[in-house]
Amino acid sequence: MTRVVRDPDEMRDVVATAKRNRFSVGFVPTMGALHEGHRSLMRASWRENDRTVVSIYVNPLQFAPQEDFERYPRNLERDVESCAAEKVDVVFAPAVARMRPPGHSTSVAVAGLSHDFEGAQRPGHFDGVATIVAALFCLVQPDRAYLGQKDFQQAVVIRRMVRDLQMPVRVVVCPIVRDPDGLALSSRNVYLSAEDRTEGLRLPRALEKAERAVLGGEADGDLLRTMLRDAMRSSRRDVTVDYADVVHPETLVSLGKIDGHAVLLACLRVGAVRLLDNRVVAPAGTPAWEA
């Protein structure tokens, strides 16, 4: 039975009981609108932990004023059903007023890593993410937390935060889940028309093409960046590349030359929807990358 907890104090009690029973706790933080990507995280948690907690919280802190906080897809009932189908033990769905009580004034920031890419496009976004994830980690006290690789920068920011704040949490990054056509799953894909979707496919195809080039021996960062941009070019004027880069998987520093693992990181804007995708790549023969 999946238990739905709305009260942070009740959540704290549930965790305390689990800890007293020496159960390991896996945690999947989400904003709801759950899809197969989230469900893959729940399954990973279920496999590796005695108890799994999924949080559903549309965090106002990580939306800029003009963004889609109000219209972000919300359907708690359906989300709870998804969690139940994945044998999740607890769905934690607190009210904003409880996570952000009057006088709330604490923020967590991860400098450097938050600056470029999504950070440049969405000022304050990662401070909002780091702040709420820190609070959720303090509340849920998971042994392991499961994040999707689709939001690669977010995973890197959270992993750094966990290390710097000495949090006793292992951050596990799980592979991107895609629709059969290749588009990475995202709660915001519901905003796409069929035609937008076709445009959006330029993104995973560009990443694939660049990956093939890397495997074929191409190591020049600038050339790969140009290849990504060219491959995403559209005749539609509202289809634009927000960024397309080849970066170090831990520091997110733009690479001049690939000589180990690198991340092809890109965002394609289709109309009002920003599609994110990435691929971890390496020259042929490089040992596997541990996310």
Next chain:
Amino acid sequence: MTRVVRDPDEMRDVVATAKRNRFSVGFVPTMGALHEGHRSLMRASWRENDRTVVSIYVNPLQFAPQEDFERYPRNLERDVESCAAEKVDVVFAPAVARMRPPGHSTSVAVAGLSHDFEGAQRPGHFDGVATIVAALFCLVQPDRAYLGQKDFQQAVVIRRMVRDLQMPVRVVVCPIVRDPDGLALSSRNVYLSAEDRTEGLRLPRALEKAERAVLGGEADGDLLRTMLRDAMRSSRRDVTVDYADVVHPETLVSLGKIDGHAVLLACLRVGAVRLLDNRVVAPAGTPAWEA
């Protein structure tokens, strides 16, 4: 036997063992140079918890570049003796390189509360405090943390951080410990000459005088602020009032009129030494204040 732990990973193991045994953990974060004030915190922790951890860490983040980080008094051996005398279970004295590894880029900030008083005199100070205390709380996972009321603003900032980040820690604020002459104990008092000390006594005496006025019915904030400043005036030109205010005990907002608990908060600068002191006051007949 007091155990000295230098390695954060070892500290984590020690805590995990205590938790597995369902021991409650009390925690006293310090920068060392321990005096009777710190020892009163250790005793409070000892009374209320199964295990007591004292951290000794001179946190570079909370010193401004021109401040006394380099010459801040350090004597680990003597500090460990003090802890042993107070039956402390673990002294955690990590190296800076372990608490702040290469690439460290996470900071915790408590807006508003950090802005005035010490925050205005020491830009970035409370970000440094909040960041290290958050990390120590994540590492030590105390049930209760003990702070001295002498650093009143610090206690308010930390309490707010704990609430906002949903940390499962009770912050206990313990009374100021004073030398027989009335000066609040501080590790920095060693910097004072005998003559400086005489000047410094203007501070607790001014607070006493203002408290008597409040008990006598004086409720006007401006009048009390003036009274504090006047009472601290010195003929020595290097004795100056950094601030002297009457504030709300939780928001630190300057009060126009006292109609409940208030804090007389002041800092007197004597030469290069900044002396901090405060008193929680209330009109006669107000119920006791719970720190």
